[in-house]
Amino acid sequence: MIYLDNNATTPVDPEVLETMLPWLRDKFGNPSAGYSLGREARKAVETAREQVAALINARPEEILFTSCGTESNNTVLLSALQLDPDRQEIITTPVEHSAILKPLEVLARRGVSTRFVKISSQGEVDTASLESALSCDTALVSVMWANNETGVVADIPRLAQIVGEQGCLIHSDAVQAFGKIPIDVSKTPVHALSMSGHKIYCPKGIGALFIRKNTRFYPLLFGGAQENGRRGGTEAVALIVAFGKACEIAKSRLESESARLSALRQRFEFGAVAIGGVVNGGEAPRLPGTSNVSFEGVDSEAALMLLDNAGVYCSAGSACTSGSLHPSHVIVGMGLGGARARSALRFSFGRFNTENDVDAALEILKSVVERIRKTTANRSKAVFFGDKPPLRAE
Numbered sequence: 001m002i003y004l005d006n007n008a009t010t011p012v013d014p015e016v017l018e019t020m021l022p023w024l025r026d027k028f029g030n031p032s033a034g035y036s037l038g039r040e041a042r043k044a045v046e047t048a049r050e051q052v053a054a055l056i057n058a059r060p061e062e063i064l065f066t067s068c069g070t071e072s073n074n075t076v077l078l079s080a081l082q083l084d085p086d087r088q089e090i091i092t093t094p095v096e097h098s099a100i101l102k103p104l105e106v107l108a109r110r111g112v113s114t115r116f117v118k119i120s121s122q123g124e125v126d127t128a129s130l131e132s133a134l135s136c137d138t139a140l141v142s143v144m145w146a147n148n149e150t151g152v153v154a155d156i157p158r159l160a161q162i163v164g165e166q167g168c169l170i171h172s173d174a175v176q177a178f179g180k181i182p183i184d185v186s187k188t189p190v191h192a193l194s195m196s197g198h199k200i201y202c203p204k205g206i207g208a209l210f211i212r213k214n215t216r217f218y219p220l221l222f223g224g225a226q227e228n229g230r231r232g233g234t235e236a237v238a239l240i241v242a243f244g245k246a247c248e249i250a251k252s253r254l255e256s257e258s259a260r261l262s263a264l265r266q267r268f269e270f271g272a273v274a275i276g277g278v279v280n281g282g283e284a285p286r287l288p289g290t291s292n293v294s295f296e297g298v299d300s301e302a303a304l305m306l307l308d309n310a311g312v313y314c315s316a317g318s319a320c321t322s323g324s325l326h327p328s329h330v331i332v333g334m335g336l337g338g339a340r341a342r343s344a345l346r347f348s349f350g351r352f353n354t355e356n357d358v359d360a361a362l363e364i365l366k367s368v369v370e371r372i373r374k375t376t377a378n379r380s381k382a383v384f385f386g387d388k389p390p391l392r393a394e
């Protein structure tokens with residue numbers, strides 16, 4: 001098996017698992033309890049909070065633990081809409097994760113409007129379009145730090161400055177970026193930032209939200225006084241401890257891993273281009289380990305099946321959209337056309353991948369691409385890049 005789908009989820013780092021286990025066995029105390037078993041758990045939660053904060057250079061009290069990145073995103077959207085009844089418009093991009101786009105669809109039924117800023121063909125935010133979208137109706141601007149399908153990295157420091165000058169709130173879904181590229185909230189005036197454990201070698205079911213000090217906030221979950229009254233519910237101590245450890249490891253290896261993954265990606269793309277691949281977002285700044293490639297004449301669903309049969313795991317778009325027949329909304333949102341979207345494959349490299357994985361995957365990919373091109377050459381399933389591009393988002 002060659003696992004090249006690290007943007008969908010990552011295997012748990014053995015060191016993270018070891019750190020977590022005692023908290024699933026004997027150390028089962030409730031952090032809110034006053035006796036030593038509880039106090040020990042409280043201390044572990046607070047240590048983890050420091051570890052998460054350190055990864056983005058935040059203060060520990062600015063970190064709120066949630067159940068996942070999706071919860072973090074939903075919390076921020078709903079909070080921003082609670083703050084001012086006159087500000088009920090959200091500005092975002094057409095290439096966000098479904099954990100932003102879906103809640104916005106639901107909120108539209110409650111009268112919340114969404115304005116989409118323009119995205120270039122390289123996946124970059126058009127700043128003029130953002131500037132003209134900002135108004136006194138704006139409750140929040142939400143722009144992802146790095147795109148989960150293409151790896152394209154937004155210039156969040158610059159966008160945050162533009163939004164801040166207009167007195168609006170800005171959130172970034174940083175689930176794919178944090179732990180992979182440097183994020184420093186002391187130098188980036190974002191008000192909120194979403195994170196998730198399972199994209200950085202921690203088990204699934206734990207996330208975090210950075211809320212800048214003195215930023216108004218309205219909780220999603222009301223209950224106990226946990227998380228300073230900002231999220232009710234007994235803390236998932238073992239997962240929180242694991243998340244803290246995962247952040248500590250990511251921070252200590254950020255530079256070396258980033259260089260190693262960039263080299264793997266370069267090696268992969270050299271081979272992919274040699275068999276006719278076109279790299280989507282290839283000219284924009286990108287995450288070190290993400291590669292999104294379209295192969296003309298190759299339906300991505302067919303390719304995924306053959307790759308799976310050969311033991312190569314990758315994806316067509318995000319995990320949430322594969323399995324459905326919709327072409328990637330990210331490639332479509334970049335204005336690259338339905339054909340490029342229907343033939344796009346995402347390969348995401350991680351901590352446990354090696355050069356051997358890349359070489360073996362390329363060899364299999366080559367045979368898969370050739371096979372599909374041969375068998376579909378005269379059939380309607382073939383996708384060609386000449387298709388009329390779909391309408392671009394406003």
Ligand SMILES: *Cc1c(COP(=O)(O)O)cnc(C)c1O
Binds near residue numbers: 069097175196207
């Ligand atoms: C995976 C992902 C999410 C969702 O995180 P979960 O913890 O799985 O809910 C949100 N945004 C991006 C960009 C992601 O890649």
